[in-house]
Amino acid sequence: MKVLTAQGSNLKHVERQHHRIGDLVHAVVHFASEESAQLLYFGWIPKTGGWSRLLAVIGRPKHALIEWHHAAPTFGQTAYPSLSARWPAALWLEREMWELTKVLPVGHPDLRAILHPENQEERIVVHGDEVFQLPLGPVRSDVVESMFMRFDTQGEQIVHMQPELFYKHRDIERLAVGLLYPDGRFLAERVAGTSTIAHATAYARAIEHALGHVVHPKVEQERIVFGELERLYNHAHDMAQMASAAGMTVAQAQLSRVKEECLRVNGDLCGSRYLRNAVLPYKGSDVEWAQVVSTVIRRLRDINGRFTQCLDLLRRTPTFVDRFVGAGIVKQEWARAYGTVGPVARACGQPVDVREDYLRDRYEQQAYRVVVDEAGTGDGWARFVVRAGEWEISQRVLTKGLQLLANGDFMEAGSLAGTQDDSKNDGFSLERTGIGLSESPRGRVCHVVQLDPDGRLAFWGIRAASAWNWPVLGLAVANGNIQQDFPPIEASFGLSCAGVDR
Amino acid sequence: MSEARLFSLQLLQLGFVLVVSPLIAGVLARMKEFVQGKAGPSIFQPYRDLRKLFQKERLIPEGSGPVYRLAPYLYFSAPLIVTLLIPVLTTFPLFMAFAGDMMAGGFILGLGTYVLLAGAMAGASPYGAIGSSRVRFVSMSVEPVLILVLFCVSFVAHTTIPYIVNQTLWGLRWSPIHLLLIASFFAILLAETGRIPVDNPSSHHEFSMIDHNRVYDYSGPDLALLEWGGWMKYVALGTIFLNVIVSPYGLSHSPGLIWVALAIVAVFVKFVLLDAAIVWVESSFGKLRLLRIAEFMASAGMAAGLAVLLGILHAW
Numbered sequence: 001m002k003v004l005t006a007q008g009s010n011l012k013h014v015e016r017q018h019h020r021i022g023d024l025v026h027a028v029v030h031f032a033s034e035e036s037a038q039l040l041y042f043g044w045i046p047k048t049g050g051w052s053r054l055l056a057v058i059g060r061p062k063h064a065l066i067e068w069h070h071a072a073p074t075f076g077q078t079a080y081p082s083l084s085a086r087w088p089a090a091l092w093l094e095r096e097m098w099e100l101t102k103v104l105p106v107g108h109p110d111l112r113a114i115l116h117p118e119n120q121e122e123r124i125v126v127h128g129d130e131v132f133q134l135p136l137g138p139v140r141s142d143v144v145e146s147m148f149m150r151f152d153t154q155g156e157q158i159v160h161m162q163p164e165l166f167y168k169h170r171d172i173e174r175l176a177v178g179l180l181y182p183d184g185r186f187l188a189e190r191v192a193g194t195s196t197i198a199h200a201t202a203y204a205r206a207i208e209h210a211l212g213h214v215v216h217p218k219v220e221q222e223r224i225v226f227g228e229l230e231r232l233y234n235h236a237h238d239m240a241q242m243a244s245a246a247g248m249t250v251a252q253a254q255l256s257r258v259k260e261e262c263l264r265v266n267g268d269l270c271g272s273r274y275l276r277n278a279v280l281p282y283k284g285s286d287v288e289w290a291q292v293v294s295t296v297i298r299r300l301r302d303i304n305g306r307f308t309q310c311l312d313l314l315r316r317t318p319t320f321v322d323r324f325v326g327a328g329i330v331k332q333e334w335a336r337a338y339g340t341v342g343p344v345a346r347a348c349g350q351p352v353d354v355r356e357d358y359l360r361d362r363y364e365q366q367a368y369r370v371v372v373d374e375a376g377t378g379d380g381w382a383r384f385v386v387r388a389g390e391w392e393i394s395q396r397v398l399t400k401g402l403q404l405l406a407n408g409d410f411m412e413a414g415s416l417a418g419t420q421d422d423s424k425n426d427g428f429s430l431e432r433t434g435i436g437l438s439e440s441p442r443g444r445v446c447h448v449v450q451l452d453p454d455g456r457l458a459f460w461g462i463r464a465a466s467a468w469n470w471p472v473l474g475l476a477v478a479n480g481n482i483q484q485d486f487p488p489i490e491a492s493f494g495l496s497c498a499g500v501d502r
Numbered sequence: 503m504s505e506a507r508l509f510s511l512q513l514l515q516l517g518f519v520l521v522v523s524p525l526i527a528g529v530l531a532r533m534k535e536f537v538q539g540k541a542g543p544s545i546f547q548p549y550r551d552l553r554k555l556f557q558k559e560r561l562i563p564e565g566s567g568p569v570y571r572l573a574p575y576l577y578f579s580a581p582l583i584v585t586l587l588i589p590v591l592t593t594f595p596l597f598m599a600f601a602g603d604m605m606a607g608g609f610i611l612g613l614g615t616y617v618l619l620a621g622a623m624a625g626a627s628p629y630g631a632i633g634s635s636r637v638r639f640v641s642m643s644v645e646p647v648l649i650l651v652l653f654c655v656s657f658v659a660h661t662t663i664p665y666i667v668n669q670t671l672w673g674l675r676w677s678p679i680h681l682l683l684i685a686s687f688f689a690i691l692l693a694e695t696g697r698i699p700v701d702n703p704s705s706h707h708e709f710s711m712i713d714h715n716r717v718y719d720y721s722g723p724d725l726a727l728l729e730w731g732g733w734m735k736y737v738a739l740g741t742i743f744l745n746v747i748v749s750p751y752g753l754s755h756s757p758g759l760i761w762v763a764l765a766i767v768a769v770f771v772k773f774v775l776l777d778a779a780i781v782w783v784e785s786s787f788g789k790l791r792l793l794r795i796a797e798f799m800a801s802a803g804m805a806a807g808l809a810v811l812l813g814i815l816h817a818w
Contacts, residue, residue, distance in 0.1 A: 246789060250538050322790075
């Protein structure tokens with residue numbers, strides 16, 4: 001066991017190499033019962049011409065640890081004990097791994113092809129009288145991403161729901177292999193348009209981690225600010241969707257307007273409404289903060305006034321509240337077992353948040369606080385309340401963060417080029433491999449990269465926030481809800497497909 | 503008054519409902535967008551939609567049967583037949599006024615609704631069946647209220663012929679009975695025409711729609727007839743609400759052309775006010791959960807029941 005200090009924070013990376021994959025799964029399963037342990041990454045890391053090792057990255061924020069478990073298969077190994085049999089969080093991951101490598105996870109309950117939903121055989125789960133199968137998608141009305149959902153209903157009651165994704169699968173992870181890492185960020189920004197910054201930041205951090213580079217604090221500060229700007233427009237969008245699902249047309253229009261204003265602030269700030277080209281590996285953006293900060297803060301204050309007023313009115317509209325209270329409850333044990341992230345997890349009382357868990361030293365100076373639903377009811381209303389709270393905190397973090405950027409307190413921290421810290425690669429048997437984490441509006445985004453000696457991407461693994469939340473949607477929708485509850489529940493989850501599909 | 507004049511007025515009523523109903527729907531849509539801070543489509547957009555749909559191809563699912571084909575025509579004609587029975591423009595009874603009472607009007611509209619839901623069931627989309635079952639649920643909650651309203655009307659007016667009812671009710675001018683009847687019939691109007699809080703007409707989500715689910719399979723001219731029929735149904739029910747339940751004010755007392763022309767304007771203005779009331783409801787309430795619709799209609803039923811009680815006391 002080798003202990004290495006990580007870049008720019010007190011987080012420690014620990015590597016554990018297992019002799020057999022069975023040992024790895026056994027070691028990882030142990031964390032399923034640890035209160036705050038998080039499965040950050042689970043998947044095969046390829047070697048040229050084949051899949052060479054299984055990697056599991058476990059985050060243990062209580063111990064300020066990130067544990068890298070990896071094991072190579074023995075020659076000709078075609079099966080290993082499934083992790084998801086004990087830790088459901090890996091269910092979809094193992095389906096994907098099985099389809100890509102044809103190494104069988106023994107004990108996995110459902111190994112249908114996940115990457116090619118068009119060839120997927122139908123799995124009928126519910127049998128009985130009056131059970132009615134209802135397909136939804138992949139082409140749906142209104143502006144929504146392509147996905148397919150199979151509902152089993154009994155009258156209005158939803159008995160079971162299976163989501164099928166990957167209609168937008170672009171194979172980004174393998175498309176990037178062989179690209180120089182500065183080019184890879186173009187793909188990273190396009191994993192999911194609404195989480196551009198979250199993915200670009202995670203990618204940049206992963207690259208920097210892999211190469212042992214420590215960026216200048218000002219660059220990290222910019223990433224924080226951009227990340228919160230992204231959160232604002234996403235939360236406004238999700239709130240608008242919730243209003244729309246409950247039939248509150250005026251509130252929807254008002255919140256959409258708030259979203260549009262946020263996007264315009266973004267566009268004026270860095271030339272892209274969705275904040276593209278703002279976060280780069282090794283570098284900061286070219287925004288002249290000192291000149292723009294006061295304008296941005298003033299505009300955000302205006303937007304904030306309109307948003308909070310609208311939310312206050314919604315909170316006082318019984319017909320709106322009624323649609324969300326008790327709708328789509330996520331039980332705490334599900335949230336834990338499926339590794340749920342983001343506002344969905346925090347609405348269940350789980351304080352899962354990358355900003356708090358792994359980047360606390362960077363967010364501390366901006367009065368950041370995790371918003372958690374204390375009662376942990378996990379219903380649609382709790383998700384509404386958590387998002388509303390997060391909007392408020394984001395405003396605070398933004399105001400402080402922008403002031404920090406403008407006042408130029410970073411001068412004493414050395415040259416903007418950052419510093420090199422080669423200690424990371426000493427003795428780490430996974431060479432030039434790094435992990436990058438960021439908190440997108442929907443939850444934790446995790447990128448794992450491996451670079452070859454020329455600085456080209458050899459491997460890239462992406463775990464978007466929604467990938468952890470999608471499997472729980474089925475459970476939340478099925479238990480005691482009627483068909484008409486589905487739109488509010490779906491809106492309150494605020495899931496993205498592109499990030500999962502990659 | 504010559505028979506010919508009465509007959510032509512009858513035709514004018516039909517024409518009014520046929521031609522003006524898309525405009526009334528257009529005004530409603532435009533107002534709703536305006537309240538949201540948007541410009542909204544032109545108030546003549548429904549006419550353009552109709553022209554577009556009538557030019558489009560008619561697609562019929564395989565094995566859908568005759569009910570499916572017949573449904574749009576019956577749904578389209580039901581509100582027109584009801585128009586013959588109700589005072590759209592004139593206070594004095596026209597040609598067909600005594601051919602049926604309010605009960606008959608309810609039945610005819612109900613027949614149109616029923617045929618459409620049978621047609622939707624016969625189509626290929628599973629959403630048609632869902633829409634039909636939800637519409638049945640809504641109708642089930644609406645019917646008792648409607649019956650109570652008619653009870654009360656017949657108690658107070660000793661008749662259910664719309665041309666006579668409106669005079670009697672207007673005699674009660676804003677008495678508690680009158681106000682309660684207005685409230686409960688307004689709830690019926692909202693439920694039957696698929697407005698918030700019962701159904702969300704601007705939603706596109708397959709799982710929440712009630713009314714629009716039924717027309718999922720229909721296309722081209724069939725869809726045009728259904729849309730048009732829906733607008734006319736709104737105008738027919740709106741006419742009963744405005745001219746019979748609320749007040750016959752603004753209707754023409756004489757068959758003179760000028761008076762009838764003025765009545766057309768007055769009725770249109772009344773409809774604009776009704777549109778505004780509906781927009782007010784739609785922008786201040788959310789859509790109710792399906793099972794809550796029964797509670798909403800039950801409160802309307804309470805109002806109607808109270809009106810019946812007061813009506814009995816009044817008769818004493």
